[in-house]
Amino acid sequence: MFTLISATPSPYARKVRIALAEKHIPFTLQTEVPWDGTTKTPRYNPLEKLPVLILDDGKSAVYESSYILEWLEAKYPETPLLPGIDQVDARLFAKRIEVVVDGVCDALVLAFFEKMREPEKRSQPWIDRQMRKVEGGLKALGEWADQKQGDYLVGDKLGLADIAVGSLCGYLDCRWPSHTWADTYPALKKHWQMLEELPSFQDTRPSPQTMKDKVV
Numbered sequence: 001m002f003t004l005i006s007a008t009p010s011p012y013a014r015k016v017r018i019a020l021a022e023k024h025i026p027f028t029l030q031t032e033v034p035w036d037g038t039t040k041t042p043r044y045n046p047l048e049k050l051p052v053l054i055l056d057d058g059k060s061a062v063y064e065s066s067y068i069l070e071w072l073e074a075k076y077p078e079t080p081l082l083p084g085i086d087q088v089d090a091r092l093f094a095k096r097i098e099v100v101v102d103g104v105c106d107a108l109v110l111a112f113f114e115k116m117r118e119p120e121k122r123s124q125p126w127i128d129r130q131m132r133k134v135e136g137g138l139k140a141l142g143e144w145a146d147q148k149q150g151d152y153l154v155g156d157k158l159g160l161a162d163i164a165v166g167s168l169c170g171y172l173d174c175r176w177p178s179h180t181w182a183d184t185y186p187a188l189k190k191h192w193q194m195l196e197e198l199p200s201f202q203d204t205r206p207s208p209q210t211m212k213d214k215v216v
């Protein structure tokens, strides 16, 4: 059986957890804090990041959330999370949405750690730059949510784009509760609320983690 190295607040890991659940692929969840010295992540990922999907042999591993999802889609095409190969533009649009989601998450993580530095070492221009990326990405996602034709962002069933967007919104709700995205983008908030009702979302709700070791 696969093992997924995850972290309780991780939006990247939540994408994979939801995809595994939607594809009915059983796995063991191994929850870690990747910044703590106890993490096993570096054994499997030279980039020392989770999520990491450890395969049945307990040694081979797939890492980088967007690649793990591509790997799962290729290896387990039943219950597809992307439109059919004959719908190239729709597939590419779903991946474009994931690119924006991951980029917003990356910027949030960078801003989070910059704010963790002692005040005299903190760079406000750097934080401002990251938050500009967050706002720009959320604006794009908000527009796509507004333009949604049916219940889902791409196609007529739950897919990669919804899983990515839902994971980001859940991360903001968990780690950035004072952010005003839900008021600014009501269609995005409504879509997220619908997604959170799904069992695979209910079973993967994020929660904060405590870091024991100094990170920055």
Ligand SMILES: N[C@@H](CCC(=O)N[C@@H](CS(=O)(=O)O)C(=O)NCC(=O)O)C(=O)O
Pocket (backbone or CB within 6 Å): 007, 009, 010, 011, 012, 013, 034, 035, 047, 048, 049, 050, 051, 063, 064, 065, 066, 102, 109
């Ligand atoms: N691009 C990566 C980003 C993953 C990532 O940043 N993971 C964090 C944990 S979390 O932010 O998702 O909770 C991590 O392992 N960070 C450890 C490190 O950067 O050394 C992906 O999509 O998998």
